[in-house]
Amino acid sequence: MVLVGNxxxxxxxxxxxxxxxxxxxxxxxxxxxxxxxxxFNRYHxxxxxxxxxxxxxxxxxxxxAEDWKITLxxxxxxxxxxxxxxxxxGFIGDNDFCVTCGDGLADxxxxxxxxxxxxxxxxxxxxxxxxxxxxxxxxxxx
Numbered sequence: 001m002v003l004v005g006n007x008x009x010x011x012x013x014x015x016x017x018x019x020x021x022x023x024x025x026x027x028x029x030x031x032x033x034x035x036x037x038x039x040f041n042r043y044h045x046x047x048x049x050x051x052x053x054x055x056x057x058x059x060x061x062x063x064x065a066e067d068w069k070i071t072l073x074x075x076x077x078x079x080x081x082x083x084x085x086x087x088x089x090g091f092i093g094d095n096d097f098c099v100t101c102g103d104g105l106a107d108x109x110x111x112x113x114x115x116x117x118x119x120x121x122x123x124x125x126x127x128x129x130x131x132x133x134x135x136x137x138x139x140x141x142x
Contacts, residue, residue: 001035008039013100014068020111022098023067026091028075028084037072 001008014025029036049061071091075084085099096118098110108127117125 001032001039008036010036011039014070015066016106017098017100017110018066018068020109022110024069026071026073026088026097028073028088030075033072033074040070040072 001010003009004012010027014027017023017025027036044065047065051059051061053059073088073091075087079087088097096114098114106127113125116122
């Protein structure tokens with residue numbers, strides 16, 4: 001997992017989304033799944049001040065954990081994007097949702113963007129950065 005500061009980039013993306021009051025997250029992973037699951041399984045210990053008395057246990061002092069519900073879903077390594085999104089349908093249902101890639105750390109306000117989409121009947125908005133493509137290219141017409 002790529003670290004930004006002392007936290008993985010996925011944490012920063014999720015922290016950014018929680019600023020928009022998006023706290024119910026479905027994270028699709030592939031080969032990094034074990035590391036992501038291990039990180040979030042131990043995340044509570046990373047986010048508290050504690051006193052440890054050997055033989056007696058742990059005393060929490062101040063909790064700073066986010067109010068996140070995280071569902072971790074295996075993406076299967078060589079699956080196309082459309083198949084990966086279709087696989088998420090069972091976890092998302094008919095609810096509105098936002099999708100980002102692991103490099104999707106950007107200053108975008110979903111808090112403002114979602115109402116805009118609903119007001120104007122926009123079905124989807126795609127954000128892209130101009131970088132050198134390692135895995136393909138996005139081609140837009142119109």
